[in-house]
Amino acid sequence: MARTIGSHGPKTMEAIRKAGLRLIFEHGYAAMSLRQLAAEVGIQSGSLYNHISTKQELLFDLVRDHINELLRQLDRALQGKQRPADKLRAFVAFHVTYHMTKKREVFIANSELRSLEPKNYEEIVALRGAYEQRLAAILTEGVAEGEFEVVDVQVATFAILALLTGLTTWYRPGGRLTKEAIVAAHEKLVLSSVAPTGTADRASQCAPSPRSGLARR
Known part of the structure; x- marks a missing residue:
């Protein structure tokens, strides 16, 4: 997936929420990893912590x-x-x-x-x-x-x-x-x-x- 433009803005947070919703729905909360979520959004794993502290x-x-x-x-x-x-x-x-x-x-x-x-x-x-x-x-x-x-x-x-x-x-x-x-x-x-x-x-x-x-x- 193409990298999301910017890693601090509200558009990125919305992308994280949408991706998280889909991944939890499809795979379950326990099976979804933050690394998987970051890859889905198109950002580095560390950038997730600009928006959420934990899964x-x-x-x-x-x-x-x-x-x-x-x-x-x-x-x-x-x-x-x-x-x-x-x-x-x-x-x-x-x-x-x-x-x-x-x-x-x-x-x-x-x-x-x-x-x-x-x-x-x-x-x-x-x-x-x-x-x-x-x-x-x-x-x-x-x-x-x-x-x-x-x-x-x-x-x-x-x-x-x-x-x-x-x-x-x-x-x-x-x-x-x-x-x-x-x-x-x-x-x-x-x-x-x-x-x-x-x-x-x-x-x-x-x-x-x-x-x-x-x-x-």
Whole structure:
């Protein structure tokens, strides 16, 4: 690879982050070396230390920045939403859309959590907890206002997040369904799972034939 122009500027740091993200995703944190990273970027190994002090620092920064961006964008997506159902629909749409475009970041944030040193691990877990709490608060509000029926908010929070994040294991751009159809399918799954029993029954009776809904491409 051609040598990166300059070894101190923000462009080099961005190249290090992008290369690190790809190498950790493809080979795993433990297998990636700083020598390999430097070669990928096109700089001398020693020049890496102008930007990062350790491989652990790079991993921590990548995961922390990912979750902070997740929180920022979620809060933006929830702005102006009043009813719990509207907030939950917005949460689902945001989470699904974001995770369709950030496969590497999501994979690393989940699979390499174990590779973080204790202090870094605690900070990331706290940030993840803040994101989970956004969803838990929506569910709690919905239960209080009679819009949702949830046996246990914490269990429902973890179950919904597992469902929504699971698409990163099977989603491929250009597949049978459009992004909009995938979002709509997840919205229906989540909203129907927390709807009061009578409402869910009526909704299932009025649901359109499967052949008329998401069968695109």
